[in-house]
Amino acid sequence: MSVLAVDKLGKTFPGRRGQQPVVAARDISFLVEAGGSLGVVGESGSGKTTVARMLVGLTSPDQGKVMVEGRETSKPERGRAARLRRAREIQMVFQDPYTSLDRRLSVESCLRDVLNRHRPELAKAQAAAEIGNLLDQVGLASKLTASRPHELSGGQRQRVAIARALAVRPRVLVLDEAVSALDVSVQAKILTLLNELRAALGIALVFVSHDLAVVGEVTDRILVMYRGDDVEQNATAELLRRPRHPYTQMLLSSAPGPGWQPERVAELRAAFALTEGRS
């Protein structure tokens, strides 16, 4: 059974005064298995973030629904127990690493805060050990535990954000442009990390990006969006080899639009070889 089942999601934003309403998502459906991953690609404004936010319930869909292990997640939960259970179903990592952490909390207190909420059974020493594990998993040096966000680089912050999401032990992790703000070598490290986590923890990933080269590295299936529409959906290898929709072909050849460029891919592969060789 699929961990994540998305059925005919739709969202239209009312247009600002005097403007047409914006259809940000229309009839978006897909399935993701445990340990599987789906990439969502498309250029700016194609509705990727809207879909991601609907998956986790931050934006309410006009149509359709999102099920995680058979439970609907696209509606807000009432009551503490239900909210905590929801949190363990699905988590999200946000695009901007500079504002996605609470600037008051050190790395350690940020993670401890999540553990206190979601794993209150852990004793103090166990929680400390778990924080060590999490930092290890995302490849953050333990000497950074006392640092606050302003003392960390973008890549380090993004790792903290991923660790924070993992601390909840979710079934599904949604990453919205999680590496777009980072430079290529850091991107490659985080993508490797995500692949490892997916295999080790059986987490289902939804990986949103405008960059096909990046998406190709972490996903086994890709959904291409254009102006809110699902224009093409296929296994990653197949889609990259034989794009059927002209928009996908355009993204792949990528003359004006963002995405696939041979140099870019070569660059990424080189960075990958580097990080893999090191670990």
Added chain:
Amino acid sequence: MTVDLTAPVVTATSTRRRQEWPFYLSAAVIVLAVIAAVLAPLVAPYSPSQTDFAALWQPPSATHWLGTDQLGRDILSRVIHGARPSLLGAIALLAVATVLGVLIGITAAWKGGWVDTALSRITDVMFAFPGLLFVVLVIAVFDRGQVTSVLGMALAYAPAIAKFTRSIALEEMARPYVDAYRLQGVGGAVLCGKYLLPNLLPTLVGYLVVLFGEGLMSLASLNFLGFGSQPPSSEWGLMVQEGRTGVIQGIVGPALIPGLTIAIVVVATNVVGVRLSDKLAVRK
């Protein structure tokens, strides 16, 4: 911490020092005012209510450094003793207004929708009302005195604080870490109280310190008009109003000195407030 290595070090520190003396002077003024408020009986040379009918309207002298008023009371001692009701009044006013304003502002920002619309309409209407009108209303319903004037003024100040809090809360809520807390299952009340509010405090504190000066002045005006503290209190606004009779006879000290005291303290809190907001904003 980041350090700008390209900045010319010497000029940076020297211009900074030049800009900082008003801050230190103002901070010293505030410290002095607080010492006066706390230790008045110890530091004042006379009792504030000790009359001396042999020495009415005295000019400054060795025995009465700032002279005496219409009842022969020592003005320096009265100004020192007046610090307590003056500052406490402004603190109480600000405390009540802040609790009300922050509660309304955060609720409006967090709930959004019709709650926000309703609360914003109410605060807009209250905002448009002159503050004095509130006080007159409150005093009409209850009675004149320090408590009613403080509460009335607090009602007048709350809308501005609510508006300010709402706008900075909305700005803060646009940061995705707030969404991250939601996704962790943190409830609205805890999220606002435990995570959102502490992140607003730095911005809020600077604003409130500036408002403190304004509040002090508003209360002094009320007292001057006779709505607030009553004699024999030596609250500064009341002292100005009592000293007024001297001005007609050409004796300005008894009215001028408490008036200047108010002005100095207000300017000092403004300088400190602005400086504080800058400093705290930089740390963001």
